[in-house]
Amino acid sequence: MVMQRTTLPRAARGVRWEGLALSVDGPARPPLCWEVADGGRLVLFQGGEQADRVVLLARQRVTHRGVHYVRTGRYASPLTPLRADLARKHRQACPDDDDAWFARWANHFADGLRDSADGPLHQGDWQLTRGMPSGWDVAANWERLPQHDPAVGHITWFGYGDPDEDRRDLLPLRPLSAPDAPRVKAYRRQYREGVLPPVLVWWVGGLNSLVLLDGHDRLAGALAEGGRPAVLVLARESSERWARWVARPIIRDYEARLAPLEQACADGDASATILAGAASRQLARQLRDLETAPDLTRSWPLPGGSDAWDALARHHAPGWHPDPTR
Template sequence: MNRGYRELLGPGRLVLNIRGCPGPPTLRFETAEQGLLLRQGERPLLLGRTQDKGCCKDLAMHRLDGFRSPLPHLRSDAMREGTDWTHQYARWLEETADGPLHDGRWHITRRASFAPGIWTEDFVRDWPGGSLELYCGGGWHGVLPLRSLSPPDAPRVKAYRKHARDGTLAPVLLWWVTFLDGWLILDGHDRAMAALAEGAEPVCVELKPVADEERWRATADEITTAHGQHMARLDSCAPHPNLMHQRAALERGYADVIASLPYDTAHTASWALPGGAAAWDDLAARAMFQFPRD
């Protein structure tokens, strides 16, 4: 993959602008009617089917072994070097043949805090099956591993727990997926378990697609036009004591919205599954033959 253009946004935050890679990437979602497939190359990693419950949906899923992290193995000594992990992960994601990047703008940012419940009840510990409750309006908003989780006393987890206590544990890499309203762990399953075993939420680097420049600028033009019309109507009103405060509030709101547009989350891309629903059914049948109780 060609190196993308970087928009530097301060410590622990950047946008990676990828061009010349239209997709599909190696790690990608494919869809067929109610069926969902996460694939890495030709290897299926996750099979899911939505189950309608009125306006709300649950996703019944089954994951398979074979996921390859898009990042190289992190050595213990490297984690003590004070690396800027946001930029390092961005470089590795550009270089890997196993990741999800394709043309577009990708927001990569350090994240050290999450809403309550994300790393507890909404952290999917079961393997390989499960169900994501995609509630109306709220969504699932949890974390989904792509391999079975190691126990807290596993040798690598124990080694990482010392890093967690020392504050030198490298971040977990998460990929935000809009239609799941949650994150997939792309790298750092054992580091996540180490942090949790030490009573802390994992520090993460979050990867998510954001609006491309043409789209957010078009939206900005529409908002600017509407804002100008609103201000003109306000200016046509008879003077009153609150007029200046109203103008100031509208200007602040307008500035905040315009500033956020380049970083609004874009929809996670998916591709049509070759063979459609019949191909999904065949993959699901083979997975259930291998794991008949799931």
């Protein structure tokens, strides 16, 4: 696999480092991939070229208020374990520069994903960005995660509170280890020292959620210390054509709001100057969000369709009968 990298935001200097754009030349189908069938059925496979290990099964609700899921316990991180000396080395190299620290880890994860025989990268354009997406970093959801992360569960969408305890921003692909597990205790120490590496998450459109690719024990360690880990998000990159299309009405609205404010500024209205500045900052945020907005997650048809998915569900989750009609 050949990977080309570009720093985000593109063609900008003197601004906060946001992430990496990754251009990948293959494979056409990755070893960690989603297959889908009618009725909102999804299955995540992993396992080298065959990709035959079932990691997760899910079924969307027809009401578009959530998705039922079951984890099989067969997931393996696509990245090699991180050594404590590497964590300390990266922090010592840039003790007061979070941009440089995030950039080091983003490149480390990009290297690992490129070389992995169990990862999700396939041909196309990707982004590896800093921090949780806007609207996906709710404090209550982080606090709830250690106590409510069932292997057979449900993710509530769009804040309907249906049920409320199923609202989440992140779905681990395997159970989180106990706070007193040896590896978690080691990561708790790293968190206290300020050297804990970020966790790597993956945006999955079919779940309308982020899933945890690497760092389950790092996440458990940070949560056990009453905090949160740093996050790097992997997602497919939206096309420039789509971004320009979405940006047009945003820019038109900005220009319409700015025109009377510019005239008021010329007339000496101090409040208009403040409002014009706020409108410009809002536009900058909106355009930045467009640059890092994820594209749809690629999936493949499940051979055998819904009957094959139902057979997988019976085999890997006996007695699981998700109700998609609610």
